[in-house]
Amino acid sequence: MHETDVHLSVNGTPHGGVVEPRLTLADFLREKCGLTGTHLGCEHGACGACTVLLDGQAVRSCLIFAVQVDGQEVTTVEGIASPDGELSxxxxxxxxxxxxxxxxxxxxxxxxxxxxxxxxxxxxxxxxxxxxxxxxxxxxxxxxxxxxxxxxxxxxx
CATH class of the missing domain: 1.10.150.120 ([2Fe-2S]-binding domain)
Structure with a gap:
């Protein structure tokens, strides 16, 4: 399968890599970025466990491919708490x-x-x-x- 270069900002930090076009944003966040706070439940967009903010909008990351968010800003649950670990x-x-x-x-x-x-x-x-x-x-x-x-x-x- 043809791989694609992807670059995005996750919680204010640049992330990128070469990914298969069918890799979901949820899997990119968990596997490539090491941000396991985004949970995978149903993988059909029904349960909401994988919800992240994409350019400020709440979206189901299991329904979006990583290649679709190239150049965009993603905020995960890890990015909502303060950098020093204080809860939002x-x-x-x-x-x-x-x-x-x-x-x-x-x-x-x-x-x-x-x-x-x-x-x-x-x-x-x-x-x-x-x-x-x-x-x-x-x-x-x-x-x-x-x-x-x-x-x-x-x-x-």
Whole structure:
């Protein structure tokens, strides 16, 4: 198979390499960049565990090929926390509101909530549930996640 040269910025750091055209962005991030915070669940775009920010927009990295993001900026869950390891407001709120249990879905929720609050700083319950409808959690029942979004929104008001 013909390989293609790819260069992109991941969490503010240049990354690149020669990749097969069918390599997904999720696999590129995990295998080529060593950023394993992006989780692979269904690999069909339904569960949201692989959600990253692509030029600021929440996208499913299992549905995008690495060659499609050449020259673009990707932010993973590792890039949302501060460089010194301090949790972001979203991560802190999820912890405080018990919005996570096993943690598998958490990276996707963190990136999705970050994008949601950037675009809608004071969402209603319905807007939160709609905005996060592409992210599945099998453990929490979602109320802690919704409470965490409200907590961040209140703190930023």
């Amino acid at each position: 407001p979203v991560q802190s709120a999820l912890r405080a509101c018990h919005g996570l249990q096993c943690g598998f879905c958490t990276p996707g929720f963190v990136t999705s909530i970050t994008a949601l609050l950037r675009d809608n700083p004071q969402p209603t319950d319905d807007e939160i549930r709609e905005g996060l409808s592409g992210n599945f959690c099998r453990c929490t029942g979602y109320q802690g996640i919704v409470n965490a979004v409200h907590q961040v929104a209140r703190s930023q008001a």
